[in-house]
Amino acid sequence: MIDVNRRVLPGFRLSLGYTLLYLTLLVLIPLTACFLKAAALPLHEFVAAVWTPRARAAYALTFGASFAAAFANIFLGVLVAWVLVRYEFPFKRLFDTLVDLPIALPTAVAGLVYSSLYVKAGWLGRFLVPIGIQGSYSRLAIVLVLTFIGLPFVVRAVQPVLDNLDAEIEEAAACLGATRGQTFTRVIAPSLLPAIVTGFALAFARGLGEYGSVVFVSGNMPLKTEIAPVLIVAALEEFRYREAAAIAVVLLVASLTMLVLINLLERWSKGNGN
């Protein structure tokens, strides 16, 4: 049924008009300005700005660390979601609530506490540093804090799917002689795959853009532990606006691609879910 409600319920023009106006002022015009500013650079200067060794190292680190963190979250997230959906245990409610902390906690706080936990005198660093694990001011530190940031995305993507999984398919697998392990790998995991992919993509996209927590824990050493958004801030502090805009365009294109991909994935997993 096409626009059945349009004539009956009031406020279509007002609500749509306001929405479009707000998005235009807050999003479209500023984003266009960014592209225009970057376009003011001649092509060779644009390339020179976005493709320096320092910038390449930063892109590689941003993508690599986000990927590593999102990949780790596939396993951690599915484990947490599985335990939450399938088992009853004390303090389960608290457990469930804690999963959302990374979404509600300001990233600066996450960065601050992660940087203090893994230094030599920190609660976790005092065990890890002696055995050679540097969880602070290192690439590992970035992966750790991005894992924290991305965890809820995987858990909350997998949890409802696991919850709605038909118990009968597992019973059928058991009747046909499958062990629990076989049932998991051959029956359950394939059904969870679309949700896992969505959760992974969300966590990965969140990692790509993350700034607040990473600047605390990474130490921001060029070529080593410097992520791409830091380049923009550095360019801005030196008043090189067009270079900043150029790097921003590269990041924007990457994140818009991710957004499109996530939307396609969500559609795909919805299609597969039914």
Add this chain to the structure above:
Amino acid sequence: MAIDITSAATLTRRRAQEESAIIRWGLIGLATVVLGVLVLIPLVNVFYEAFARGPRVYWDALFNDPDTLSAILLTLRVAPAAVVLNLIFGVMAAWAIARFRFPGRTLLTAMIDLPFAVSPVVAGLIFVLIFGLQGYFGPWLRAHDIKIIFATPGLILATSFVTFPFVARELIPLMEAIGPEEETAAVSLGARAWHLLRRVTLPNIKWGLLYGVILCNARAMGEFGAVYVVSGHIAGRTDTMPLRVEKLFQEYNTAGSFALASLLSSLALVTLIVKTALEWKTRTELRSRLRESLLDDSTDAEAIVRTPHQRTTRSSGHYGANQPRPDRREEKPGLGISVKNVTKRFGSFVALNDVSIEVPHGELLALLGPSGSGKTTLLRIIAGLDVPDSGSILYQDEDATHRSARDRNVGFVFQHYALFRHMSVFENVAFGLRVRKWKEPRIRERVHELLSLVQLEGLAQQAPSQLSGGQRQRVALARALAAEPKVLLLDEPFGALDAKVRKELRSWLRKLHDEIHITSVFVTHDQEEAFEVSDRVVVMNHGRIEQQGAPEEVFEHPANAFVMDFLGNVNVFHGRVEGGRALLGSFEMAYPDYPHDESRPVRAYVRPHELEIDRIPRGRSSLKADVLRINAASAAVKVELFAKEFGVPLNVELTQERYSKLQLKTGDAVFVFPKRVRVFVEDYQI
């Protein structure tokens, strides 16, 4: 995170297949370690570091450091401003996206997710590029001495950008799950936009709205990257709380940074607690709604039977002082509603094809047809809930085609009741009167009058969720009648009820109509219901009218094969017609309607009570058949036979008298002959 609606139903389900205890507790332990290391230890560490040097140091770090104090105050200005902006945006966007279909809707929905994908640093940068000194508006702003970047307005802009999805993302799925039925009902009762928002929509979405606001606020207070870029880091002036945390951290002021961080963490904890509480609330509400839908409807059938309407014995047309009466103007005979040449398409699907109907004043008309026949669309067009592509609707000879539902003054009863779930029965019935600004004493009088009419006086203060299906339907009826509508429209009024309650409500509705004589149209796919309740039946199929007439007329003289088929419970024979005779296997009979020589296929229909059984053949129109099954456990004995010649089973109804005379047994070979046959030349396809 969206409140998870789907998990409510499965919350208590136990799995038959479970791992051994060792694996189970191993996994629980592992998950606890993961969550402990990643989330719990960091959280505890924040508070430990903050309070490690005692409460005195904590207090000083927060409130005796002027820069920290000003950062707290700045955050308390910036975050609420962004929240208010995004709250208005979120409600507007959710209303447009969840309640309407328009081109580009998917794109718009995806655009709302944009801040999730854009790095906050980029979000800050884009505002610097516009409003900064070297930005597009920079020189102009400087000339007029307006500061945006490195000042509070810039902080609000950047924060709004990063947090604008939160309210909208909460509301859109919630409003889609609730559906537009209650709002449509409110419009049909005469509500205007403001009433709709304040009295129907907001009460339904308040918890989702609250959570969206709280989450939006948490993110606004905690935003770092975007604010970092636009603030310029001026201590005491443009540092928000997270920026101040960073500066103290750079100055190796552990006590100060952790004290402020603990404040921000408390905010996160409050957010989580509210989220958990709201989820719990939503789940309990959902559970009670699930329970309601399982409630046995038959419980209130009894109530109706026990209290037959006392006033039904009065001559119709005479109204007691307490009864609703139709407008005096309307008592003149004439047309209540006329529908003229209405056509309606949905895309390429033709829902109504040049349909015309006239409903005399005071008549109770049934629109009968299979699903997809266009009957509900026609009813919605009469109500003004849909607009025809062409044709017109007249109310008492006045053109109402372009009048809104609100101005038509119709009472509409929805199939699934569409009661306002957050209002009592009383308030539901009073709704149409309140939006019409009736005075309070009159409202009270009128509502009680109606509740007594539908026999629900005792339940005025109940919530709709406490009622059974049949009671809810009667509340919906009372609500529709409250504002003295000129016409009453009912969309499958008994469709959602179980068989017994449906029967009771049917005869009750008929009695009610005899009393109040309001021009009424009701939609149904149940022919028994249509025949029992209505004065006149309109049979529809594929957007067209197949036949209209009094129930007996339609039943006795179906206009065509479709109507015959649709009325159901009939034996079908395939045969031919030629030269004025119909040939149906061994049946043969005169068919003067078709005198042509060319032979054409026909279908013949014989109702079960129109077939006779005998043990000996009678002339040329007898058919040999074997008795398959006999069901004598009702007033009419139902016999199922098999006729080899046609290869079809036959259903025959006999009187008990005839049955005992024949002494039929299963397996008997008998002869069947028709008392009455209706023949239709095959000109339609099912």
